[in-house]
Amino acid sequence: MSQPLIGISTYQQEARWGVWTLPAALVPAGYPRLVQRSGGLPALLPPGDPDTAAAVVARLDGVVIAGGADVQPARYGAEPHPRTGPPSLDRDAWELALIEAALAARVPLLGICRGLQLLNVALGGTLVQHLDGHAGPDGVFDHHPVEPVPGTLLARALPEPVTVPTYHHQAVDRLGRGLLASAYAADGTIEAVELPAADGFALAVQWHPEAGDDPRVMDALVAAARGAAPGA
Structure with a gap:
């Protein structure tokens, strides 16, 4: 299979276009564009019944x-910090179910920003609920360097330090079960995690590759998906 089908989780919220203001399933266009650039076929996944996640992933x-709202602190046994944003409960439940289904079925998985935080929470980890210096003004990406850890899955895709687009105020605190930190920012913030014990590809990055011009992280996911696809 030359073009693997890559599902991308989406937001579900009110949006306005033309004369309409209605609930919509949304994701920034950079996500499907990056999948296409890397040779995949994007499929948008609106929040749904978590019980159907395994059938979707199959x-x-x-x-x-994808990135988005802060994860509900109760998911990792914490009280909300004053700077923690309102959670998206349906999306939390749906995306956690997608993560669990992908790991169980060994379907290649890439988390981006919130996706990294959810992967960590899914495996029993916790989050720093607020930190400074990793986002620009509202709606503006900042940029900072990250250092890949040699010998990791991430380092095979990004073997050298890179400057990445970033927009987050939360990050990994305690790593989840089996996760390995595979990149760091200069201030020590974990910028990528992966699951070495997974039989396949499970990687997440804290930055936003869909907002930059370096496709290599998505290239790695699509290559893994191509290899895992039936008939590949």
């Missing part, structure tokens, strides 16, 4: 968990 060759 039809995909790879899964991307």
Whole structure:
């Protein structure tokens, strides 16, 4: 299969276009564009019944968990910090179910920003609920360097330090079960995690590759999905 089907999780919120203001399933266009640039076929996944996640993942060759709202602190046993944003409960439940289904079925998985945080929470980890210096003004990406850890899955895709687009105020605190930190920012913030014990590809980055011009992280997911696809 030359073009694997890559599912991308989406927001569900009110949006306005033309004369309409209605609930909509949304994701920034950079996500499907990056999948296409890397040779995949994007499929948008609106929040749904978590019980159907395994059936959805079974039809995909790879899964991307996109960025977005803060994860509900109760998911990792914490009280909300004053700077923690309102959670998206339906999306939390849906994307956690997608992560669990992808790991169980060994479907290649890439988490982006919130997706990294959810992967960590899914495996029993916790989050720093607020930190400074990793976002620009509202709606503006900042940029900072990250240092890949040699010998990791991430370092095979990004073997050298890179400057990345970033927009987050939360990050990994305690790593989840089996996760390995595979990149760091200069201030020590974990910028990528992966699951070495996974039989396949499970990687997440804290930055936003869909907002930059370096496709190599998505290239790695699509390559893994192509190899995992039936008939590949």
